[in-house]
Amino acid sequence: MFRPSAVLRYFLGGMILSTPVKRPSVNLAVVPTERFRFGDQEQMMAAKERVLDWLEGHGVEFLSLEGITENGTLHSVNQLPAVKEYLQTKDIDGLFLPHCNFGSEEPAADLARFLGKPVLLWGERDSGDRPHGRAATDRQCGLFATSKVLRRYNVPFTYIENCSLESPVFEEGMERFLRVAHMVKRFRSARIGMIDTRPTPFLTMMANEGELVEKFGISVVPTSLGTIVESAKAIEKEGRQKETARQWQQKIDHWQPDAEATQKLAAFKLALQEWAEANQCSALVIQCWSALQKMYGISTCFVNAELTEEGIPVACETDVHGAITSILVEAAANTGQPSFFADLTIRHPDNSNGELLWHCGPFSHCLKDEQAQTSVDPQGRAGWPIRGGPVTLVRFDGDHGEYSLFWGRAQGIDGPETFGTYLWVEVNDWPRWERELIYGPYVHHVVGIHGDISAELREFCRYVPGIQPHTVD
Numbered sequence: 515m516f517r518p519s520a521v522l523r524y525f526l527g528g529m530i531l532s533t534p535v536k537r538p539s540v541n542l543a544v545v546p547t548e549r550f551r552f553g554d555q556e557q558m559m560a561a562k563e564r565v566l567d568w569l570e571g572h573g574v575e576f577l578s579l580e581g582i583t584e585n586g587t588l589h590s591v592n593q594l595p596a597v598k599e600y601l602q603t604k605d606i607d608g609l610f611l612p613h614c615n616f617g618s619e620e621p622a623a624d625l626a627r628f629l630g631k632p633v634l635l636w637g638e639r640d641s642g643d644r645p646h647g648r649a650a651t652d653r654q655c656g657l658f659a660t661s662k663v664l665r666r667y668n669v670p671f672t673y674i675e676n677c678s679l680e681s682p683v684f685e686e687g688m689e690r691f692l693r694v695a696h697m698v699k700r701f702r703s704a705r706i707g708m709i710d711t712r713p714t715p716f717l718t719m720m721a722n723e724g725e726l727v728e729k730f731g732i733s734v735v736p737t738s739l740g741t742i743v744e745s746a747k748a749i750e751k752e753g754r755q756k757e758t759a760r761q762w763q764q765k766i767d768h769w770q771p772d773a774e775a776t777q778k779l780a781a782f783k784l785a786l787q788e789w790a791e792a793n794q795c796s797a798l799v800i801q802c803w804s805a806l807q808k809m810y811g812i813s814t815c816f817v818n819a820e821l822t823e824e825g826i827p828v829a830c831e832t833d834v835h836g837a838i839t840s841i842l843v844e845a846a847a848n849t850g851q852p853s854f855f856a857d858l859t860i861r862h863p864d865n866s867n868g869e870l871l872w873h874c875g876p877f878s879h880c881l882k883d884e885q886a887q888t889s890v891d892p893q894g895r896a897g898w899p900i901r902g903g904p905v906t907l908v909r910f911d912g913d914h915g916e917y918s919l920f921w922g923r924a925q926g927i928d929g930p931e932t933f934g935t936y937l938w939v940e941v942n943d944w945p946r947w948e949r950e951l952i953y954g955p956y957v958h959h960v961v962g963i964h965g966d967i968s969a970e971l972r973e974f975c976r977y978v979p980g981i982q983p984h985t986v987d
Contacts (some may be wrong), residue, residue: 538696608695613637815875877935902926
């Protein structure tokens with residue numbers, strides 16, 4: 515049975531954001547479990563209804579077992595065929611197993627193993643009311659049992675500690691789980707649009723397409739730069755780029771491309787966007803130099819910034835692993851704000867834990883520092899600092915068939931003005947970061963996003979075999 519969404523609250527880094535944002539697109543199956551006729555049946559049913567009411571009241575869209583099983587709960591292996599058949603047709607992204615009394619570990623764990631999706635395990639804290647000295651629900655005891663069977667079945671799971679529904683611990687844990695389920699969904703269905711080969715000198719950007727699809731289900735969809743340029747030229751002839759060009763000239767303080775370059779930039783942006791949508795790409799990588807400059811007379815830096823801001827992350831220098839990282843961090847944060855694709859370039863002149871995050875124009879305009887002037891040079895390279903505050907820096911990478919996910923937290927700081935798009939940051943121990951990155955399997959590219967997503971990244975690694983978590987926090 516489907517329950518529609520209503521109200522939305524959202525946590526990021528333990529802080530409630532006052533502005534509602536879009537919740538991840540996650541099909542959550544809620545399967546309350548009970549030990550049949552254990553303790554007080556009325557209390558068990560009341561506990562189940564409280565969970566469903568909480569989810570509905572907090573805007574979580576979900577499927578329940580109402581009308582599918584007796585009591586709308588899972589308590590017997592005999593119910594599994596009907597429950598599996600029902601949920602298998604619903605394209606489930608995550609499974610929530612609230613324990614309404616002790617619970618039934620065997621059917622619950624069997625269902626989790628069958629679905630193969632992220633699993634959330636939780637039970638409401640007992641009130642202490644034990645009528646006639648008998649157990650009322652003993653949910654916590656049952657959670658220990660179910661967790662052990664999940665481990666026996668090699669089923670990874672997320673656990674929210676035994677707490678009340680009103681506890682911030684439950685709300686934050688639920689929101690985090692939804693984001694992690696969204697990360698797993700986006701990662702396993704990722705399609706990376708590759709616009710031409712990597713630049714010849716960049717051996718660092720080599721990626722194994724076969725391994726990515728075999729290990730993780732990630733597809734790389736190639737096309738030539740010439741194909742995109744020809745599409746851009748056709749768009750120019752039709753004049754479909756003119757409104758985009760006009761809007762850009764209005765929002766950038768110092769727009770320097772001439773009339774011809776302006777129209778080319780706008781047409782190239784539309785050509786990339788339309789190709790990505792036609793091929794259902796989650797992100798793009800592009801050989802941003804030097805073939806495009808010779809072929810079409812523009813650079814793609816500002817175009818990359820605009821596409822990333824509109825929900826299609828673009829990684830420079832045909833960095834496939836960088837594009838995958840962008841998909842992950844945006845799914846983890848889920849604030850609607852874009853990530854930013856950065857070089858690790860130089861250390862801060864006065865701060866031994868400071869580092870410059872830089873690239874020649876792909877940081878989105880919406881991230882700019884409020885006091886900064888914005889510019890786009892004659893070829894299409896953007897220039898502005900972006901706002902500071904807490905950020906998380908992330909890199910998915912691998913070699914020799916082994917993959918890992920690196921992350922650490924940083925804080926924006928003041929630093930020397932420079933060209934391109936950039937942000938100076940301070941970390942806890944830069945020499946340690948540098949050693950960890952140098953010894954690999956990483957490169958000079960990271961993806962940043964505002965906020966703290968470290969908990970989501972760690973939890974994500976539970977669900978994807980073959981990725982080792984690697985944090986410097």
